Amino acid sequence: MDFRRLYVPSRLRLPHTGFFSSIFFMVVMTLDSYMVIMHAHKVARYRTLRSAIALTVFIWMLSFCISLPDIIFTKVTHESDGVACSYEPENDDWRLYNTFTMHVWV
Numbered sequence: 001m002d003f004r005r006l007y008v009p010s011r012l013r014l015p016h017t018g019f020f021s022s023i024f025f026m027v028v029m030t031l032d033s034y035m036v037i038m039h040a041h042k043v044a045r046y047r048t049l050r051s052a053i054a055l056t057v058f059i060w061m062l063s064f065c066i067s068l069p070d071i072i073f074t075k076v077t078h079e080s081d082g083v084a085c086s087y088e089p090e091n092d093d094w095r096l097y098n099t100f101t102m103h104v105w106v
Contacts, residue, residue, distance in 0.1 A: 016070055020101075021063035028055060066101055069094055 035043045073089045089095050 014067070014071070016067035016102075017060075017063045020066050021059055024059045024063060028059065069097060 032047075036047075069089070070087065073087055073094060074085055075088045077084050077086065087098070089098070
């Protein structure tokens with residue numbers, strides 16, 4: 001398998017994973033701050049290292065799954081002046097999904 005077929009799509013689309021995860025982490029930090037200030041006694045027993053690690057892994061997995069179609073549908077084409085990438089989903093549903101995740105959901 002050609003190395004560029006794996007590297008180029010991941011290089012172009014993996015920043016979307018970071019984009020989604022940063023938004024999710026900010027939401028979680030905001031909710032955590034609210035819960036600590038407003039309901040300190042109720043949430044004290046749930047704020048453990050194990051739950052923090054589980055939540056972190058969940059957020060990274062969720063972010064990767066949301067950006068996975070972008071990685072799958074990025075195609076590498078060989079042109080005379082080099083290599084080019086383009087986003088070519090199989091149908092319009094994936095294009096709408098991409099628009100929804102990038103502009104509506106976040």
